[in-house]
Amino acid sequence: MSISIEHLTKRYGKFTAVDDVSIEIPAGSVFGLLGPNGAGKTSTFKCMLGLAQPTSGIVHYDGKPLTPQTFEHLAYVPERSALYEWMTAGEHLEMQKRAFKRYNEKRAGELMQLFSLDPRKRVRAMSKGMRTALSVVLAFAIEPQIMVLDEPTSGLDPVNQRSVLKLVIDASAQGTTIILSSHQIGQVERAADHIAVLKNARIALAGAVDDLKAQSKIIEAIFESENNALNGVTSDARITRVEKTGRIFRLTVSAGGDELADKLTSMGAQSVRIVDLNLEDIFLNAVDGGQTADVVESV
């Protein structure tokens, strides 16, 4: 199922949580929705799922608006646990079993084993990671066609984080459309084929991950002294971000990488190399960067 979000806006009083966001998510793709805290990711999810009423805009699933029947094919893992403290993990599975026709009991059992969850354990006795894992189990057990995963690895140990990532990739391979939000950008990079970066409630950047990576490069230059300045270079319109860590400068450039690398060499750089961007670079560039590059001091 494809998802189309058109001009979505959500205001809480005078505060705008989501501002004119439009996203097209092709069927069977993994879409990463990134952004710093408070950028509007969770509000976007809530509006998509009808948990909050959009101020304006509309969301379509395969060209149709959201109805209760849409949830027969849709699973949501919320950022904050919505589980019932007084119920056991097994009772939560029973709840899903009774509510969803597509619930797969065998699959649920396998997932419970994967995350080492005890069905007799009450949620109130579970750690944050176990609660996240149970939410993931509940979502995957109904074998949905769409999954909305808001921080699905929050609180999980690295082994279980990897398990969730594998589940996402496997589900996508079987045609499930997945929207994923995570602060673990490396995980999003492994799973997502498309991303959008939200900044101050608006989309700052969107596109296919491969295209975004191809659009820019990083020039990494090492100078002899920490006090070296890039006189005049940072005003070049092709440089979108400059990051300085001691003697190392990292320049994100949209074009002309070779020419700028030569320029840095002529300015006395001991070592200059051009590298591909990773998703974290793209994200930081979208969140921090601008047309005029500012020097960002890193520790």
Next chain:
Amino acid sequence: MQYYYVEYARAKRAVFIALILLGLFFLACLIVRFSVHDTHWETDLEGSPTAHVTKTLQPDGSTRIVIEDTARQTHAVIIKHPGGMVDMDITEPRKGSSHHGQFIMGASSVNTTVEGNTLHTTIRYKPELPVFKMGFLFLMTIPMGLIIASILGGPLAKENDGHLELAWTKPVSRERYAIASFVVDSAAIVLSQLLTIAVTLLATLMFFVPRFGAENNMGWYILAAIVAPLAWYALLTAASASLRRGPGLVIGLGWIAALLIPALAQALSGAAKVNPIAAWFYEIFHGLSYLDPIAYIAVQHGHSGLLAISTAGCAGVLCALLVGYLALAVAQWRRVEA
């Protein structure tokens, strides 16, 4: 498909609480039953190996039984009347905890007096057993219904308290989800009332076999007794449907307000005739009492002149309040956002 599993689990727990309360009540009855002798007196006295029993048939058809037990220092005179009535006068040594007293236990009235070290017990057993009026039996279950209604009250606020992401991502409309919850909770409340009747009858059987009767308005009494706790549940649900937290505070304050409003109206009814300010407050509290399901319970018991309404009217208004409050709850819940 069943969308109400969570509410079903909550309702099961509430019925379990009702069973615990009823179990305690039954246990208390059991203790009373076995701590006090009733018809066993005669058998106990006659069965003693040292007892000397003399039976005489009286001219009026009654049987006079005199039991003399010198070893136990007990003297008893039992007269069995033809109609089944039994009079017993027992004189025996005072026991440790014996004291003056008079009580009715089932069909027997028991009177005890203590003179020095001697205990006199007079027992009169009348075969006319108390009649259990069905309407009254149901009215007796209202307190249990109110307890369970308060435990289950505000189910929508319980979902609002951090669970909407689960509740609203099921393939069911909010309206159906809410109504299914109401139905499950209502069933649990009514079940707890029926269990109360069953346990009450079981406890009664330990003392005597009751006769059953019907009031003129029995149907209305039963309807009102069932609907009153449900209307209270609906009021709590409506008052808390848009809260972002659990309904605990609403339930607590609700109880205070529900008891205070009719009490204040009642208290001001006299002063309202002479004092215009009191009259003004009386009108407010009196008007509010009509919206308070608990105010109608006093009407059903016939103790209150506050609400000018018949039992049938009472049942009707409670039904209207039930439907109205639930509709209000659903209307509010539709607008809630996660």
